[in-house]
Amino acid sequence: MRGRLETFLTLAVLGLFALFIAWAEGNLNPYYQRILNTAFVYVVAAVGYNLVNGIAGQFSLGPNAFMALGGYTAALLMLPLTQKQMVWFLQPLVWPFNAFSLPGHLFIVALLAAGLVAALGGLLVGYPSLRLRGDYLAIATFGFGEIIFVLANNLIPLTNGSLGIKAIPEYTNLWWSGGAAVATLLLVRNLASSSFGRAMRAIREDEVAAEAMGINIFRTKLLAFILSAFLGGIAGALLATLITTISPTLFTFTMTFNLLIIIVLGGLGSVTGSAVTALIFAFLQEGLRFLEAPTRIGPWLVPGIPGMRMVVFSLLLVFLMIFYRRGLFGRSELSWDLLLRRLPGRRQSRAPHL
């Protein structure tokens, strides 16, 4: 009975969400559409990132690298041939990308390919660094991000170097981004409450004890990491086909930093928390633009200071860690059970699950 009610409520919300997308796609002002699209891309990236950092408790700094892999893959697959000739004018594009480009209705193929390429990158970094206890993952993923940046700048026949790739067709709309966000949320949410999810949380709490319980630590961590890379790749592909221009500087460490703020603010280990704060963050980022714009205080004109937003965000991150470590949601999930329990007269509270 309870399960059926919850399924019904979930379906109802999904229906409402679809109605909202259908309305927003036609009627919402393009500026807000753009922010909303970005917000949904952040949801995909942040929820995937939280799978490793929050649920499995392994400190990765790599999502910018995986998003870069995904973004470049999608761009290489989807850019029309005529545009490819114009973009790679210094050195020709390598085979096979110079010979074909996917038509628009195969966008889903490009998305999946982007995810797979990123997952392969995840395997490459994860395999050596996750076998070891300790913080090797952090340093290896950070290095990987820098290496992807170096490669994107230097492998001109593949990436067009620092000039980047322009005029990628804008395939991402609210249906794609919103759909990907919902799919990611459902996937990671269900995964987190599966036996695999419990294994990840056991590793987060105590690796030695988890190993003693018979969990294959390396395999579990690696799977979580690869899945997270896959989602990062999809997010990167959506971003590339949303803003239509990519260059190495789009995927610097700042991207990872933003995602880190999102998952910390939402609560490390809370999937729905990451999703909610990803939405908040995308709007906050726009809202805080005034910090960098010239402002008039009384008779004085204060010039805009570029970088001020990042100062605010880094202070926010340090303060969150010191004073509000659990974030908005802690480790709990926004669930029907939780919401229904708030209603007076409903069922008894159940034992909390981890």
Place this chain on the structure above:
Amino acid sequence: MSFQTFVQQFFNGVSLGSLYALIAIGYTMVYGILRLINFAHGDVFMVGAYLFFYLVALFHLPWYLALAGAMLLAAGVGMLIDRAAYRPVREAPRISALITAVGVAFLLENGAIVALGARPKAFPRPAVMTQVYQISGANVLGVSFWVPVLALVLLALLLLLVYRTKVGMAMRAVATDMEATRLMGVDVDRVISYTFAVGSALAAAGGIMWAFKYPQIQPLMGVYPGWKAFTAAVVGGIGSIAGATLGGFLIGMVEILFVAFFPMHSGYRDAVIFALLILFLLVRPTGILGAPLKEKV
């Protein structure tokens, strides 16, 4: 490669390596004690260079006084970072401390961009650093010769501090067993604070000498050297001062030799260091000199 070029490249590698070694020591000391990757360490390196710049530009100090002053001030910055950001999260899960460290690193980088401007500044080089020496027929720039010498002097001072003083003994004790050291009546927080001070002073010296070598400073100058120095600490064996030194020289040499042998691929020099890191993680994760870190159950 002719003998002259080899001598020149050798000095280049040694001077770059000694800089990595100076930074890597700070990483490895903090990691040995707190198991914390101090991501802000590379940015203290940048702060040191800026401190030197302003001490020279505003107070017209001679370079050796400015070097000492900047190192002292940077030590203060390191202690402040530890007190304000790291001590409050010391009892928290490890991941919180790491995230705090990333936050502090970003704060220093962007704070410097806002306060000092993102545009690179030309760095004042003392005359002795730009002088050209003839060493067995090869032309060696002053920096390539004096930077390793200065670095070795600082290293010797560090070893004296760590192995011949009471504070150093306390540092080694805390690194071995923090709880037992606390029970022996040692003020652990103060020892950690001193560790940050020493590491930051060395990083500042590294930053200043880096700017002697590449005479331009900008707020993000510490990011790459910082990451490579941490790689050096891992390659040498994390937690070991000798390992960090060895790793630093190794990374510096590899980088210079790669560029010397494959000048057309010099854009990939960082990728080579990354490959080295992955190789070590696969083959010898404890590094050259490191003992396996004991897991405390």
